[in-house]
Amino acid sequence: MGNKSWVDIFEAINGHDFVHKLLDFGDAFISECVIPENNILWQDVFNSMLHVIKSFDKNFYKETYPSIPVWYNSNIRVGMKTLFIKSWYKKGVRLIDDFLDDKGNLLSHNLFQHKFDIQVCILQYNSVLSAISTHLKLFENKGVFNRAFSPYIPLFYKPLILQTKCTKSVYKQLNVNHDIPTSVSKWNLDPVAYGIEICVKDAFTVCFKTTKDSIIQWLQYRILHRILPVNYYLKKINVVSFDCCTFCNDEVETIQHVFIGCEKLSILWSNLSMHIYKTTSKRIGFNVLNILLGELPLLKGNRIVNFLILYTKQYIFSCLKKKKTNCQDSWNYCSIYTTNTRLKNVLHIRI
Incomplete structure (x- = not known):
């Protein structure tokens, strides 16, 4: 992403940490935090990005569900609000994969605490787990769970990061529509x-x-x-x-x-x-x-x-x-x- 000029400009304005959050968090981070805090130009850029993110279909998520971000994900909510727990994030909790064991099952409260060396309120953990579980029900027959041995590429940016020129991929993604106008x-x-x-x-x-x-x-x-x-x-x-x-x-x-x-x-x-x-x-x-x-x-x-x-x-x-x-x-x-x-x-x- 460092070679993409608009990212370099955005990073110079907002800082390196903010760009990392953009990659770590879900779509709601753009709509709730990024767009309101920027000028008209960047609002337009990120509204377009948000449109690309929301255009991915269920099959795309089904194949990559372990790398779905938990924080600021509009599909993972507790009490109608998106999630972000700063202390968990600092310990490295970012994706659905962080809540799964080697077989793809959700971790128990004790195993989660041991994995990230963190003390977590069991009620709070169960609330988050319930929200994740509800979201995973959308992906019936998820198939065999294979954990990646290398860090996951951020889900929403995978089609963009792996290509030098991503405009064609974005165009195709936005035009995948079988509805009759x-x-x-x-x-x-x-x-x-x-x-x-x-x-x-x-x-x-x-x-x-x-x-x-x-x-x-x-x-x-x-x-x-x-x-x-x-x-x-x-x-x-x-x-x-x-x-x-x-x-x-x-x-x-x-x-x-x-x-x-x-x-x-x-x-x-x-x-x-x-x-x-x-x-x-x-x-x-x-x-x-x-x-x-x-x-x-x-x-x-x-x-x-x-x-x-x-x-x-x-x-x-x-x-x-x-x-x-x-x-x-x-x-x-x-x-x-x-x-x-x-x-x-x-x-x-x-x-």
Whole structure:
């Protein structure tokens, strides 16, 4: 950890002992002691760290439960309060492993006193033991207990300390989520989806698999999360007082209406499909589902279709922002590809 520049800075500000406590204690130490005592910058840093710590699932704890810290652990409480007994900590009591014998069973009061050469109130010890025991019940079938012969790496920082660059590990940890986002589940319920079940993973990755253009990626992200600044959304958040379509001025300007429903733009998709057919002799159909979410599933042959859809949507949205109402007439299909020959070659190979 000494090579991590932010830790060096934090240690210079707060001292070596404080950094050791950060490694020895649980998540509640960050929320109860670290964050309130620091400025906005460090509050943000440690709020992020806390988010990483709380993202670990039960399987992670199950495999490493002996190294779970006892002090300031939000899951080990007595009387609704986290634990910290200074005299025990000074004697080296830090982890659940310190309360276990060689077979993984909880130590008796006498054995614990003998192990750490400390006098402990039996009522206090039983309270702590009860809290630990309750927490361990979460890990049924913990498996064979193997005590480490070397000091444990601090549990919450193990994925970070063992790697020179930990940003990728943190990113993956924060994105381990199998829940369906509310925005996508709404697409499943929306009548425009025709009841077709959407593959969440594909819907969110289709853009990144198709192009590295950050402008296009940001556009599709806002469409998927229903936060694209169309008039319906802007009125909803009190930015504008009207929600009529910029192009037709007849209906409410929703995401679906702008890209699919507006009569002034519907011909654009038909013309694009015809242009591709005349150029390549390939028939590509554009519909409500693939215009909004992409051509799914993610197959190699669908990449060019998604490319065309994404850049056409970017053109439409650009016209919307500029209030250019005649975009269906001035759309240059060759702006996506430099020549019709290149378009023909790409389609011939991949479809």
